[in-house]
Amino acid sequence: MPLHRQISAYFISKISSGAWPPGMRLIPQRELCRQLGVNRSTVVTALGQLAALGLIEGSRGGGTRVAASSRAGASGPDAAARSTGAAGQLGGNWNDYVEEGIHYPNLPAVQAINRLEYEAGLIRLGTGEPAPGLLPGESMRQVLLELAQNPLPPLSYEEPLGSLILRRAVSQELSKNGIEADPSSILITSGALQGLQLIALGLLPRGSTVLLEKPSYLYSIHAFQSAGVKFSGLPMDKDGLLPDQLAAAAIRSKAAMLYTIPSFHNPTGILMDAGRRDALMDIAGGLGLPILEDGAYQDLWLDDRPPNPLKARDREGRVLHLGTLSKAASPGLRIGWIVGPEPVVRRLADIKMQTDYGASSLSQLAAARWLEGGYHEQHLVLLRGKLRQRRDFMLQLLDIHFAGLASWNIPAGGFYIWLSLNGTLSLRRLFKAALQAGVLLNTGDLYDRSDSRHLRLSFAYASEDEMDHGIAALANIINNQMT
């Protein structure tokens, strides 16, 4: 069968099965050519055949859609009922609903990144996860073998707070950072991201204001905004949040809580020093301001051990502390935790039960073995060494390619270097040009909507070869675009 016929047959099967419903916008011709690896004329021929069959049509906003009348019967009495909106005032099928719903979509750039991360061959200079080679494949196989030897594999549901075995192991782990928490103060979540989602849905009333560092990772996700919560950003210096500014902003905005990443902040890599941590706790205590502490990067120090988390300084139940195995051991396990006062974690556990009935038991038991067996401790030592090497390598590359173009911090831990360009440019245009050159970026506007001169670089994901090539290509593009 000629190529264009194969393409039109594929389209026909999608449309006739309802997988591509009436009104669905088709991907642009250029993108189609790229994905199918065929030339434009082949695609044009195929689309012409489909249009002749009345299956697709030009859409008002430009582009091509599946024809509204593509379904048999759609022009009969059914269609009349539909257009008068007899029952479905919202339309005829699920496709009409994709713009509805109370949860915001991801930012278009985040959607693009989520999709593009699964395309082979791109150099991912901003990805906030450890490269597959940094993950502990061999010792996790050992953990799976141990689980397989268990006479009863973990196939049933776990308790609302999560597996007691895992909570005990997490409690043990937290004590190494000075946090004393019984298993009854710990809720296991499907990654720290779910922790944020549960807090947004379960603890904050609509219209509340959350204080946070600006820029912040939290701007790049929609958990809080979808729950009707507003953000108010606070400035930082090289030692973290400015406590004086915090007090003024909290009073002015009647803030409901402070979200902070004190250790190796995402995206700036900033480490809050011990004095700031104490000052912050004092001020929050005086104001009666609850704190949500994101400890995702706490254990990924590269130079010196960071000061203990805010939660270790808390005797009032003021701090909810988030932790995760995603950044060090395995993103795919989807295991995180929330530590806080018992009534609060019970409320969040109740919502979690309604949301997904608990995290995977298999993941929970694997995580428990991982922590209990001492694998985590061992792996952290190795990982820190490898991350240190990657950081230093990326810093060298920046010295070579970005001197005079930008400035940057030297992060003492975590994954990120926050690149400040010496001039402004269109970050959207930069993203596109980099993608064209095979480089996937996390631009600063993801973390602060008004930003036009920062990039979050990650030394955790790309290989040294890729960094070498990618940073050079990036400098080249920026040189051309920056005014």
Next chain:
Amino acid sequence: MPLHRQISAYFISKISSGAWPPGMRLIPQRELCRQLGVNRSTVVTALGQLAALGLIEGSRGGGTRVAASSRAGASGPDAAARSTGAAGQLGGNWNDYVEEGIHYPNLPAVQAINRLEYEAGLIRLGTGEPAPGLLPGESMRQVLLELAQNPLPPLSYEEPLGSLILRRAVSQELSKNGIEADPSSILITSGALQGLQLIALGLLPRGSTVLLEKPSYLYSIHAFQSAGVKFSGLPMDKDGLLPDQLAAAAIRSKAAMLYTIPSFHNPTGILMDAGRRDALMDIAGGLGLPILEDGAYQDLWLDDRPPNPLKARDREGRVLHLGTLSKAASPGLRIGWIVGPEPVVRRLADIKMQTDYGASSLSQLAAARWLEGGYHEQHLVLLRGKLRQRRDFMLQLLDIHFAGLASWNIPAGGFYIWLSLNGTLSLRRLFKAALQAGVLLNTGDLYDRSDSRHLRLSFAYASEDEMDHGIAALANIINNQMT
């Protein structure tokens, strides 16, 4: 140390660490005695010591709370700032927020059930999951061994739609029920419950109306109500939903969608026949009414194979179909799926990425091996045999103990017998009396708020001995309570 001193020391450690924050309500004395296995006077002595220390105090609504001034410094200037609500107009710490948040709490009875299910020794006559002995421990160990032999264990994130290997396996599985769906039309979720949550958040605008069978499982969870969606219940007969009533109700309520469990309905066990399924699809087509089909029990037929799902009859993208591994293979894997038009599953995948960044990779790969390796197919055959035996046993017990007290259906599949009492009683009182006798119940009001004469019995969880004892005890209590 005497017992009462141990108890007061434990309370002091909880209060001083902030795990029990100021204002937290303590569990009632009677419950405390039960949990600690001590007598009332010991508890009274301990609480007296704590009150003398100013750490606890009587609360307005009765009962005892952690004292508002239990924290050092709380009576100083901080407390003043707090009570004038300088910043936190909502109060001083996270504990003040447990009544806030937009997500509804579970029904009190559901919260109690979720908690009590982890107490040993209770006979669970209503639990909607397979007994541990019905789960495929041996073959799942085989699956774990296979995963452990994989040179690269699944430690990274999967694609937004979920692992392609698993989606291919699910696509294959769906084809056995007449559903043709490419992997691109399938979204992997953390159990079918998360599928409901994503649809509620992602597709339905606030104020929409959802039609559903009455009673329905969906009344017992709050995914839709928390998203501001209203319910309108439809009557059933022994063959399922009444299509004529559907049309009238859809027009009257301007319904946004229909939620239905056509095969072995939860909680009634009703199987919708093929004629009804066709009629329902016709009517929904005429009305332009989208359908959400919950197929959780589809494969758990005990007598004859049921008619194909609604999704198998759909060529318009009208039906979203939910499936799960929780009811047959493993609740703890937390693996389910949504099948629907591509733009719809992409929208839901985007919200899933924001919610928990995907289901556990370990669970996804285990599920893929489970399906691909033919384990699932084999296990279903065994499971059906065991469930059939359990169903028949429970029906015998009902004949013995409930003749004259109630009537019931003979379910052709699934887990449930819907017991209709011959008179009414207080279901709340029944729940308590049964609990006192060691029997945990799922009462009809969970599935229809106005119900006062039904119980959902499950033959999937309790052992034959437990059923024997539990059903007799239940009949006895009902005999005493029913008017």
